[in-house]
Structures are given as C-alpha cells and as structure tokens.
Amino acid sequence: MNTEPSQLITSVPEFLAHAILLERESVERYEELADSMETHNNLEVAQLFRKLAHFGELHAHEVEHHAEGMELPEIPPWDFKWSTPESPESGAMEEVHYLMGTREALEFALHNETRGRDFYAHVAETSPDPEVRRMAAEFTAEETEHVNILKSWLLNLTDAGEEPLEDLDPPNVTE
C-alpha cells in the first residue's frame, strides 16, 4: 500500500467519500455479475452474487449513515487513494467466467472482502487524523467479520465430488 503523504487520507469527509464509493461500487459489481450470470443461465452463482449485493447494500447504508449531514468532497474516479485499479471490493471482472461454480464465486468474494479489509486497516494505521483512524479501525473490524463469514461459508460448502459446470453447447465451438 502507498504511504506517500499525498496518498494518505487526512479527514473524515475524505475517508467517508472513499468508504461510500467502495461499498457502492461493490454492490454495483455484484448486481452486474448477478445479472450477467442470470443471462448466461448460471442461476446458482447468480443467486449468490445477488445475496452478496444485498448484504453489501445493507453495509453501504450503514456507511452512508455516518456521512449524514456532512459535505463530502467530489473526487474524480482516478484520484481515489486505493492501490488497486478499482475500488478494493470491486472484484476484477476478468476473474469471473460464466461456468464458475459456487466455490469459485465465494473465493472471488473472499478476495474482494479481504482487499476491503486491508484498505481500511491501512487507513487505520496511516491516517494522520485520529478520528479517521478510529473509524477506519471500526470498519476494519466489520470487514473482518465479513471475511470470516465467507471463510465459514467456504468451509461448510458441500461440493466435494461435484462435477464442474459444463456447457453442452459451448460458444467456442466453431462451425
């Protein structure tokens, strides 16, 4: 993570602008993936992404609640202070596939939540503002809970011996 002074989050409004975008973009990405999986008839994974979007929505509301009555800075998309190309909980699009199974989808989500947690933990360690550090530590704890929930879902997944999804009419069979 970047510890250059210009990359440190220095105020509560700036921190909440980051947190809100992080949560909102995560929800949008899961919704987009759920739609996409439905379109490609992978309904089980679509349902999982829909569920993750729902949980994300609840969390986004909580974060937005912290910002009520506060004027947040307008930050261009490319000037947010993450070390990832997109906001940390927006999983990389190229990591998904229409034949992915529940395990892969959960691993994808776990990776995203872990990046989100690491972002908040980094802010909690590096911000010069004590209130930002306090809030970031609180958000880190919440994200750690999400990480642990996903880990437990993965542990309890009963997919041993299940065949990977198969497309009987794959798109890459040329005539």
Added chain:
Amino acid sequence: MSSSQTVELKPKDYKSDIKPVWCPGCGHFAVLSAVTKALAHLGLPREEVALVSGIGCSSRIPAYVSVYGFHGIHGRALAAAQGLKAARPDLTVIVAGGDGDGFSIGGNHFIHACRRNMDLTYIVMDNEVYGMTKGQASPTTAPDWAKSKLTPHGPGVPSFNPAAIALASGATFIARGFSGDPNGIARLLVEAIEHPGFSFLQVLSPCTTFRPEQKEWKKVVHPFAEQEPTANPVEAAQRIQADDGMSTGMLYRTLVPVWQPDNVATTQVEALEGGFQV
C-alpha cells in the same frame, strides 16, 4: 427523456435498465463503467449526448447507456456519427465499436474520420477477435494465432496498427487504455471528449470466451514510457514504432481546425424541387 436536469447525475444514472448480454468477465464491462464515470464527471446532461455504434459485441453498448443511442450497421458507426454531428453540432457524440467493425469493415471510414477531424470521440474495444460470430481472426489478430478453424495456421499477415494508421490519417488525439483499469479509461475518455476534434481511444479489452489467454494482458500492460503526450507527429510515429502494443496512456494530442459544415441553408426546398421538374 427530460429536457432539463437539475440533479447531479451519478455514474449509475447513465446506465440504462437493459442488462448487458456480454459474457461474465468480458472487458467491455469496464468500458461501460468508464463511459458512465466520464459522463458523470463531465456533468453532461443525458439528452445532450449520443452514443453511436456499428455491429459486434462491443457495439451493443448504446443499449446499456441512458443517453441517445444508435446501433447502426456493420462498420458504418463513424459514417452515421459524422452525419449526426454535422446536423447536431451541439451534441456530444461518442462512437464505439470493436476492432473488426472499426478496422476491417469500417476501416476506410476510420481513415477518413481521422482526416476529417470532426469533434467526435471514437472508442474501439480491441480484443483481437470477432467474438459475436464465434471467434474469427480480426485485423488486429497476431499473424500466428491459430485457434480459429478459418485460419488454422494463423492469419499469416501482420496485424493492423491502429495508432499508426490514426496518426498517418490525421487524428488529433490518440490514446490507449486497458479494461483492467476502468478508472484510467474514464480519465482518458474525459480528455478525449474535451478534446476539440477527432479523438481516438483504443481500449485493450480481453475476450474471455474466444481469447482466454488475454487474461494475461494485465501482467504485460504498462504505461507509455513518456508520461506526457507529444504534439509532434514525428515523435509520435517514433513512439508508435517503439511500442509493443501494450502501452497505455495518452500518446499524441495536437490542435488543428475542426471540420464542421455550415448548416445555414443556401436555398429553399421549392427551388431545389424546381430543379427536378421536367
């Protein structure tokens, strides 16, 4: 569409209710995200923007953006867009499509759009393959790509170099983005839209289905060695020749007069009709 907007629009407000049919993992999702972010950043009212496309997976993008859209015929997106811009210079006109649509079927339109320098932004989502027709070699496919039954030993001819053709044809803004960096594309797109003249933005946009090996692109893309674009075409040509095709950022930007026809009528319809009477 409402004619006045008083609320500030967010990127999500520029997305339509139509769900993309693109494969999960497709790079084009990043371009959709970048387009909506750029429009929101610029604060452009939806009724003042038109998105024009041709045919192909990427050309479906007008349906997914809540601005005026025209999903035209194969290779003719630039022709339609230039006609629209000629008639409605007040609109922000963005043209989008793929490498097959833009460089093969529409190749000649590409050359002359660069030369004409109308105030348009052209985004080409380049995945080096015809995806919609199930994976044939396109103009930008490497000569040794042998995964299509139509070209079992590879196309065998050097791939088309979009930046070189754009420069040689007179484009005044040339940039390249990568779908793994949607915010970087958004930034380039903002610059491209603000640029007065023809702006060309090539986006390396992997096809997860027919070119799964492109997933590795994220490991090899890198910024152009020179951070600032040049306005010198000779220097731009040198940069292009030294480029491995995986550099991202802005390459070339210069200002020359924009071509825009004078829309003042010089005659009356009746007079024109009179000319056809026998």
